[in-house]
Amino acid sequence: MYSGGFYPFESLEEHWAYWSRYILINRYMDCDNGTYQKLFELIKDKDYFVLTTNVDHQFQKAGFDKQRLFYTQGDYGLFQCSKPCHRATYDNEEVVREMVKRQKDMKIPTGLIPHCPVCGKPMTMNLRADDTFVQDDGWYRAAERYADFLRRHKEIKMLLLELGVGMNTPGIIKYPFWQMAAQNPNADYVSINAGEAYAPEEIRERAICVNGDIGEVICRCH
Numbered sequence: 512m513y514s515g516g517f518y519p520f521e522s523l524e525e526h527w528a529y530w531s532r533y534i535l536i537n538r539y540m541d542c543d544n545g546t547y548q549k550l551f552e553l554i555k556d557k558d559y560f561v562l563t564t565n566v567d568h569q570f571q572k573a574g575f576d577k578q579r580l581f582y583t584q585g586d587y588g589l590f591q592c593s594k595p596c597h598r599a600t601y602d603n604e605e606v607v608r609e610m611v612k613r614q615k616d617m618k619i620p621t622g623l624i625p626h627c628p629v630c631g632k633p634m635t636m637n638l639r640a641d642d643t644f645v646q647d648d649g650w651y652r653a654a655e656r657y658a659d660f661l662r663r664h665k666e667i668k669m670l671l672l673e674l675g676v677g678m679n680t681p682g683i684i685k686y687p688f689w690q691m692a693a694q695n696p697n698a699d700y701v702s703i704n705a706g707e708a709y710a711p712e713e714i715r716e717r718a719i720c721v722n723g724d725i726g727e728v729i730c731r732c733h
Contacts, residue, residue, distance in 0.1 A: 512537070523633060524618035530636065531610035531619065537567045538587035539604060546726040547573035549676075551733060558662040564683055566638060579660075581653040583683055587656075589637035591645040592627035600637045600647045601628075661691070668697045674725050675708050689714060703728050 512535055536542065551573045561570055564584045571577055589600040603625070609705040610619045625634035639646055671688045678685075692700040692714040700718045702708045703725050710718035721728055 512630070513615065521596040523619070524554055524621060527619045527624060528614045528617050531607045531614065534587045534603065534607045534636075535611050539607070541572070543569055543573065544726060546729060547575075549726075549729045549732075551575055553729065558664075560657060562657060562684055564680055565655040578656060582650075583639070584655075584680075585636070585644065590625055591637045591647075592630060592632060592699040593635040593643065594627070594630060594632050595643055595645050595716040596627060596632070598640045598645050598647055600645055600649075601634070602673065620657075647724060669699075671698055671700045672698070673702045673704075675704055676702070677704070692717060 514530060516533065518529070519526060520529065546567045555574070559579060561575060563570065563580070563582055566582060566585050566587050568586065568588060570580055573709045586600075588603060589599050590603045593618075606623065606625060610623050613620055613623065626632065627634055635643075637647075671692055673684060673688050676684045689711055692698045692710075696717075698717065700710055700714055701721070702710060702718070703721045703723065705722065705724055707719040708722045710720055
């Protein structure tokens with residue numbers, strides 16, 4: 512599905528026929544295999560914060576507190592202006608479900624193509640791909656809550672739990688976690704990742720790297 516999102520569709524009718532199904536499955540259908548729920552059960556009574564590059568809303572569906580989540584890369588459930596002419600995002604569930612319902616021959620009706628209510632240009636997904644990504648008020652509030660969490664835990668005992676982070680965007684989670692572990696002698700770093708679990712030499716004494724499936728590892732923790 513991810514690769515298909517980069518396909519150069521010939522029309523917006525075809526583009527949104529694909530993307531509406533993509534969004535419906537990944538954002539609005541209940542597809543969790545239990546991993547998110549098991550993770551929540553492990554940490555729900557602790558002072559936690561979740562920094563994620565996932566955009567599928569699964570953390571909130573599993574019960575994680577919205578005030579303790581920072582979705583840095585956007586949300587499948589939001590549209591934004593493609594220009595963008597202003598810094599706002601828009602819930603898309605109603606129109607996405609209508610696109611899926613009414614599409615035919617791999618196209619949606621032209622009248623369902625979303626357009627910006629301010630400038631009239633086509634809308635696009637609120638996903639970070641280039642410098643047109645909209646960081647709305649909600650994004651900045653979440654960023655501040657995360658920064659506040661880090662300030663409060665800067666020198667106290669803390670577990671930096673990294674789950675499935677590869678080298679696509681290491682500057683968001685992986686590198687900052689390594690740096691925080693190096694700067695805070697009371698911090699431990701744990702990486703669970705099938706094929707990419709490792710830690711730099713500087714923090715290796717306080718690092719646990721598990722090369723395996725996240726779901727299977729979390730199940731063993733219960």
